[in-house]
Amino acid sequence: MTELGKHELLEEVIEQFGSPVNIHHLPSFGSNIKSFENELEKRELKHKILFARKANKCQGFVVESHKLNQGVDTASYNELKECIALGVDPSQLVVTAAIKEERLLRLAIQNEILLILDNEDEFIQVQKIANELHTDARIGIRVSGFTHEDQKLYSRFGFDIEIVESFICNNLTSNKYSALSYEGLHFHLNGYSISQRGVALNACVALADRLKEKGYTTHFIDIGGGFLVNYLESQQEWEAFDEQLRKAVKGERDEITHGNNGLGYELLEGELIGRLNTYPYYNEVNKSNFMAQVLDYKAEGEKSNAQLLREKGIEIRMEPGRSLLDQIGMTVARVAFRKQDSKGDWLVGLEMNMTQMRSSSTDFLLDPDVIFKEKPATNDEVEVYFTGAYCLEQDILLKRKLSLSKLPDIGDFVMFINTAGYMMHFYESEAHLFDLATNVFYEKTGDRPALVDFARDAHVQQLV
Ligand SMILES: Cc1ncc(COP(=O)(O)O)c(C=O)c1O
The missing domain is CATH 3.20.20.10 (Alanine racemase)
Known part of the structure; x- marks a missing residue:
């Protein structure tokens, strides 16, 4: 599915099916x-x-x-x-x-x-x-x-x-x-x-x-x-995140999550208590x-x-x-705006909401890919939070601060990988009367992925 990371293709897909779109294989x-x-x-x-x-x-x-x-x-x-x-x-x-x-x-x-x-x-x-x-x-x-x-x-x-x-x-x-x-x-x-x-x-x-x-x-x-299911490449990466999160909550380093959210860890009278309250990724x-x-x-x-x-x-x-859905789906959303909040943190608003990528895990600990129209130059690196469309302060799509090779432009796409198990549908709601995301299936038919390779879920059933 990584072959789908082309800006022109995703532009056509989102134009046809809306943002966000859930793509399955x-x-x-x-x-x-x-x-x-x-x-x-x-x-x-x-x-x-x-x-x-x-x-x-x-x-x-x-x-x-x-x-x-x-x-x-x-x-x-x-x-x-x-x-x-x-x-x-x-x-x-x-x-x-x-x-x-x-x-x-x-x-x-x-x-x-x-x-x-x-x-x-x-x-x-x-x-x-x-x-x-x-x-x-x-x-x-x-x-x-x-x-x-x-x-x-x-x-x-x-x-x-x-x-x-x-x-x-x-x-x-x-x-x-x-x-x-x-x-x-x-x-x-x-x-x-x-x-x-x-x-x-x-x-x-x-x-x-x-x-x-x-x-x-x-x-x-x-x-x-x-x-x-295993979602991460290395144990070292997983342990390093846990260690840095604990340090951040204790105030021993800059925050790595929005509002220094401990994802289960808390500081009580100077002591770190609790435990990481996410899926064991x-x-x-x-x-x-x-x-x-x-x-x-x-x-x-x-x-x-x-x-x-x-x-x-x-x-x-x-x-x-979940285990049958490993590596078979992703959620793609279009960038709507960029701004800096009162603390100076960059917020990148996406055309999706928090219920369209949410499970019982306190956060989804996978890094998304950003598909830029204009390739990044060197030294454009920036740290951002992705935010969603609900009128809630807590509609922060991933609680982690993410480091990107440059600030996305309006119309760039963010690809959240491996979201098919529980992330797409379990908590999705139609608050504010937003449409639910369209679910599509992708199967390559030619040399290169093209819009014709995507079919709505409701059409796939005709295969029976
Ligand atoms: C009765 C029952 N069977 C199967 C499942 C699927 O579990 P999983 O998606 O973790 O494999 C669940 C999940 O809650 C369940 O309650």
Whole structure:
């Protein structure tokens, strides 16, 4: 995608689709899926990869997952409805929504789509709707509360591992839930620990064994998502940033973030407290390698999770979102103005707002590329903050001060790299009645990238 960094081309793209524009590359999404599949095939595991589409709303990824014979994890009525309309086979879909309103449950049950249930109220509603529809409902059960290094892992989701077995045995064969057909277990853990996931998977295999003795067959265990992505080139760069940020917050050097924002660090009575509250952007073990280590995890004196799953014939499922979107998307915005604030800092205003590039991470720690129309001369270096269109002081697009080879001109473009996972859509809003960004897919057809190589997401679906 770096081949897209030409001012004339981006001018045409923004002219056609508006600013900002989210540009995606489907073949790279396919390569990410393939790398997960390779690890699963190496271990001869029956498997299903369900792309967690909450990480990016484009329909193109649903179509591509379908083409690659993998599935989609849906988190809302609209996500599910769109997948069905796009022609995805119901057996390739799962509903893991945190809140499952009646129309979502009804749609899933009518289409024989697997529902991952979180609590007994959901059991009650599914039974009621299935009865009304004179059919059965396919269900999996979300489990949580695993013990890792003598600590119970808290989660607001799922049934506690200590009570789920008796809940299943006391309820599933009774008339109360006669329309529910149990197929498997599910978990999704907060955070990014391989060993916590290893322990949780191991505990689910053991639970599946105990359930089997009681007559319940577990066909799959779904380990959710949360596979780390590596966004940075070097560990040294990552550590140096952390060190300089701490120094800046302590007042030992000039600020490196807007308003000396500590991104989680604070100074309390002269003492530095807190911790860096961002995504861990540098990760040597990432994506399919991270998943492989969860599969290869061995509880003391036991076989690996992969061996156990293989021997027991249990399908492993997962719902990667961010990791399947690594290196497949970027956000490009046009420069609207430059000015110096009252402290003398340069602010570069972009035609976009803070919700169009935002995740739960306190800041996005990747440097953007600026695509200049006029090439910089030597010694034009400048430090800037990029600001957005909302009427809020805090609409600073990246909190870090960035060093550029020159001050951008009005009409230059800023390319924010690797934004497809969560950054583009998760928090986007239409405040001030701004249009939402257009989502396009790029695939080179000729010798050089051209405007015809870009298609709106809504057009990509016609590939089905
Ligand atoms: C149930 C469930 N599955 C999958 C995911 C995807 O996680 P990630 O994008 O980190 O892989 C999430 C994310 O919140 C989730 O809640």
